[in-house]
Amino acid sequence: MRIGIIGGGFMGEAFLRGILRAEVAAPGEVAVAESLPPKRAILAEHGVRVTDDAQSACIGADLVLLAVKPQDLPHVAEGLRGAFSGGAVVVSIAAGVPLAAVQRHTGHRACVRVMPNLPAAIGEGAAAYYPAPEVNLDQRTQVRRLLGAVCSAVIEVADDEAVDLATALHGSGPAYVYLVIESMIDAAVRLGMKRADASSLVLATFVGSARYAQETGTHPAELRAAVTSPGGTTAAAIRELESAAVRAAFDDAIEAAFLRAQELGELA
Numbered sequence: 397m398r399i400g401i402i403g404g405g406f407m408g409e410a411f412l413r414g415i416l417r418a419e420v421a422a423p424g425e426v427a428v429a430e431s432l433p434p435k436r437a438i439l440a441e442h443g444v445r446v447t448d449d450a451q452s453a454c455i456g457a458d459l460v461l462l463a464v465k466p467q468d469l470p471h472v473a474e475g476l477r478g479a480f481s482g483g484a485v486v487v488s489i490a491a492g493v494p495l496a497a498v499q500r501h502t503g504h505r506a507c508v509r510v511m512p513n514l515p516a517a518i519g520e521g522a523a524a525y526y527p528a529p530e531v532n533l534d535q536r537t538q539v540r541r542l543l544g545a546v547c548s549a550v551i552e553v554a555d556d557e558a559v560d561l562a563t564a565l566h567g568s569g570p571a572y573v574y575l576v577i578e579s580m581i582d583a584a585v586r587l588g589m590k591r592a593d594a595s596s597l598v599l600a601t602f603v604g605s606a607r608y609a610q611e612t613g614t615h616p617a618e619l620r621a622a623v624t625s626p627g628g629t630t631a632a633a634i635r636e637l638e639s640a641a642v643r644a645a646f647d648d649a650i651e652a653a654f655l656r657a658q659e660l661g662e663l664a
Contacts, residue, residue, distance in 0.1 A: 397421050397538055400457035402450050402472060404430035404439045407489060408463035410517040412442055414545035417519065429453035454479040459538050462488040462498070466664065469493050473501035480504050485535040487525075487542065491563065492660035494556045495526055505530040508539050509556070511563045512547060514570045521547040522569075524562035526555065556661060564653035572649065577602060 399421050401408050412428060415421050423443035429450040430436045440446045447453055454460050454476055464472050469490040480486060486507045488498045495509040508531055512523040523543045527536055536552075543550045549566075553559055577598055584594035609619060624630040 397459060397541070398425045398457045399427075399542070400453040400455075400460040401426065401428045401463055402453060402460065402476070403463035403468075404428045404432075404435050404446070405463065405465075406517065407512065408461070409439065411461060411463060411489075411542070411546055412439070412444065414516070414519055415542065416442060416444075418541075418545035420541050420545050427453040427455075427457070450476055451479040454481075454484070456481065457484055459535075459542060460484055460486045461542070462486065462490060462502075464490060466490040466492050466660075469498070469664075470501050473498065474503075477503040483535075485531055485538060487539060491567065492560075492657060493664045494661045495528055495559075496556075497664045499528060506535060507531070508535075509559055510539075510543065511559050511567045512543070513566050516546040519546055519548075522549040522566040523547045524551050524553050524559055524566070526553050526559050557658070560657035560661060561654050563657045564650045567657075568650075568653045572646070573602065 426444040428446050436446045489510045498507045508527045510525040515521045580598045581594045
């Protein structure tokens with residue numbers, strides 16, 4: 397598969413590393429367009445073709461990844477009109493930009509809107525994608541191969557609203573997790589633990605708990621119950637969290653992010 401990546405920033409390079417690591421494409425089959433000379437030098441170390449000409453990166457590509465900021469997408473995409481081959485699929489990871497807007501700005505019908513998240517940078521991300529009706533089965537397979545190179549969970553959704561909801565859940569989700577991690581560490585430090593020790597224990601707890609839930613497939617409520625002995629320390633902690641309406645707070649937070657994602661989409 398020949399791939400063109402437009403934008404070699406944080407996520408663009410993350411996808412590039414994943415593509416090469418998973419052998420979705422060989423270095424000689426990838427072209428990256430990046431406007432900043434210092435960044436181009438770094439990208440060239442991957443052995444791929446690097447250019448400052450975005451149209452050039454699209455020539456002959458089976459898949460073109462638009463890894464640019466949402467505010468830059470209209471200008472960048474309109475500059476690519478006519479550069480895509482007839483069988484190419486265009487994938488946008490610009491947050492908040494609806495699929496119809498991607499099609500409008502690129503002048504291309506076979507487009508896919510994707511919402512990845514931060515852990516994609518280490519190949520452990522999650523992604524939701526929304527393909528246009530014009531995206532055929534082979535192209536969908538190509539998109540899933542691309543996303544599978546950087547994500548451990550990939551789902552297809554049916555409309556922009558579903559992407560907005562996924563944005564509120566897994567797109568913003570790492571920030572929720574980091575807030576909880578930060579809070580747990582700070583609490584341990586306040587009670588007398590060294591920060592380095594607290595960080596080590598909390599991070600291992602989060603990673604291990606997530607992996608255990610994945611591998612067992614057990615419902616989170618059952619896992620929580622398994623850790624919560626009657627009258628024990630965990631029961632006392634859970635009582636405090638429930639009294640503080642933690643569940644309601646997460647519900648409100650995700651709804652607020654969802655509504656904001658829809659507002660941003662209306663502006664695109």
